[in-house]
Amino acid sequence: MNEKLKRISFLDGLRGVAILSVVLFHAYARYPQIVPYGNEYSEIVFFKYGRLGVHLFFMISGFVILMTLEKTTNFFQFMYRRWLRLFPAMLIVSILVFATARMLFPERPQGIPVLRDLLPGLTFIDNDALTRIFHSHQGVIENAFWSLFVEAKFYVIFGLIFFIFGVNAAIAGLVALFVCYVLNAPFVWRFSPEYMGWFASGAMYYLYFKGGRKNWLWMAVLMSLASAASLPKGADSILAGVVMSLFFMAVMLSERLRLIISSKFLLFLGFVSYPLYLVHENMLVSCIVKFGHWMPFMPNFLIPVIPIAIVVTIGWFVATYAEPGLRGILRGILERNKIAKPADPQEKLVLQEAQVNYRGVQCNDPNVKRID
Numbered sequence: 001m002n003e004k005l006k007r008i009s010f011l012d013g014l015r016g017v018a019i020l021s022v023v024l025f026h027a028y029a030r031y032p033q034i035v036p037y038g039n040e041y042s043e044i045v046f047f048k049y050g051r052l053g054v055h056l057f058f059m060i061s062g063f064v065i066l067m068t069l070e071k072t073t074n075f076f077q078f079m080y081r082r083w084l085r086l087f088p089a090m091l092i093v094s095i096l097v098f099a100t101a102r103m104l105f106p107e108r109p110q111g112i113p114v115l116r117d118l119l120p121g122l123t124f125i126d127n128d129a130l131t132r133i134f135h136s137h138q139g140v141i142e143n144a145f146w147s148l149f150v151e152a153k154f155y156v157i158f159g160l161i162f163f164i165f166g167v168n169a170a171i172a173g174l175v176a177l178f179v180c181y182v183l184n185a186p187f188v189w190r191f192s193p194e195y196m197g198w199f200a201s202g203a204m205y206y207l208y209f210k211g212g213r214k215n216w217l218w219m220a221v222l223m224s225l226a227s228a229a230s231l232p233k234g235a236d237s238i239l240a241g242v243v244m245s246l247f248f249m250a251v252m253l254s255e256r257l258r259l260i261i262s263s264k265f266l267l268f269l270g271f272v273s274y275p276l277y278l279v280h281e282n283m284l285v286s287c288i289v290k291f292g293h294w295m296p297f298m299p300n301f302l303i304p305v306i307p308i309a310i311v312v313t314i315g316w317f318v319a320t321y322a323e324p325g326l327r328g329i330l331r332g333i334l335e336r337n338k339i340a341k342p343a344d345p346q347e348k349l350v351l352q353e354a355q356v357n358y359r360g361v362q363c364n365d366p367n368v369k370r371i372d
Contacts, residue, residue: 008209010251012270013261014060018053019273020266022144023311025050026281027288027304031109034285036292037300049240054147055198057277059224059248061151062174062202063209065158066167075163080334082155086124086148086274088326092318093278094121097141105286110143117141124152129190144281150192154199157191167207174200175223182230197227201245205252221249269312275323276315284311 028047032039041047072078102112117139120127126149130138140146157177162170174196181193204220207213228241251257269276287307295303 009267010258010261011060011064012273013258013263013266014056014248014251014270015273016266016269017261018056018060019269019276021046021050021053021056022277023050023280023284023308025053026284027308030281031285034107034109035288036303040300045240049237049244052240052244055195055227055241056244056248057147058150058154058195058198059202059205061154062199062204063206064202065155065199066162066170066203066206067210069159069162069167069170075159078159078163079155084327084331086151087122088330089275089278089318089323090121090124090148092322092326093275094118094141096314097279097283101282105283107286107289108282109285110282113139113141120149121145124148142278142281144277148278150195153192154196157196158199158203167203171200171203174203178223178227178230182226194230195227197223197230201227201248205248209252217249217252220252221245224248268316272312272315272319275318276312279314279318280311283314284308287311 024047028035028044029042029050032042068081069078072081098113098115098118101108106112118141119125120130120138120140121142123130126146127138127140154174157173158170161173177188177191177193178197178200180188181196201220201224204216204223208216208220224245225242228245229238231237231241251261284304284307287310288304291298291303291306
């Protein structure tokens with residue numbers, strides 16, 4: 001197995017930490033007015049600030065996307081690869097959520113979606129922008145999709161600057177957007193500038209990890225701390241952001257911690273993290289409400305356990321079978337009809353080490369792959 005891939009397997013472990021944080025936040029803290037145990041657990045620190053798992057995802061994305069850009073020949077190939085990575089799971093989950101919401105999960109805190117609510121997720125254009133375009137209110141099928149809309153803006157901004165001006169200018173562009181946000185410049189708000197510092201920090205960490213230059217390390221730390229300091233909702237939220245930033249730094253610096261993060265459990269969660277993130281929020285909360293009614297004898301803290309297992313299982317099925325299958329079909333159609341130029345296998349496929357490691361077996365099958 002490629003030695004470089006072994007070294008960065010901890011990124012899937014970090015994804016596991018991020019998705020675990022977000023799922024527990026939604027299960028125990030996000031909806032006290034709906035869940036049967038109310039706000040009994042909403043002030044527990046790990047639950048209360050689990051929403052920062054999304055910001056951890058942004059840092060990971062900054063790291064991985066710069067690595068991907070270096071292996072891509074042009075902006076259009078890069079965007080095609082990102083679309084092919086994200087769209088299949090988004091389509092599958094969107095159809096699943098829409099088809100089951102009314103009959104199986106009417107307790108959804110977001111309410112029952114209508115057909116038009118599918119549009120933001122399938123286009124990766126945020127619902128506010130679509131509202132402005134169509135001059136009428138645009139809903140979204142899952143609130144959690146907001147971070148995918150931010151990711152899409154990051155891909156366009158970072159990718160364009162990278163291929164026109166180079167890596168240093170691309171990172172500087174992200175930092176400039178973040179500074180404009182801090183200075184409250186009104187002309188940048190549509191680019192989600194409040195999150196660009198997290199992406200920039202992740203990209204700087206990649207350059208440190210790749211070349212070992214300490215200046216990138218300290219700039220990455222300062223950028224993440226500045227991003228944490230800009231978080232809304234008070235000093236305690238900022239402190240949680242600082243802790244998360246220092247945790248990422250510690251993982252980058254400590255081989256021992258990277259080994260811990262690369263545990264089979266976290267690698268498994270990292271492997272299923274994308275479809276699990278897409279599907280979990282409303283379905284999870286609806287299941288918690290149901291199980292609270294069905295099992296009033298169950299201790300409150302344990303009520304979310306089975307609902308969490310249900311959404312994790314759905315995420316695993318999508319990640320293991322449905323998503324790769326649909327991706328293969330889409331790639332075959334597009335490349336067969338020359339809509340997209342086939343990428344070099346060394347560029348477009350990366351061994352899915354998490355899928356291998358969480359099962360605890362060594363796998364040399366070249367077909368066990370994924371797009372990063």
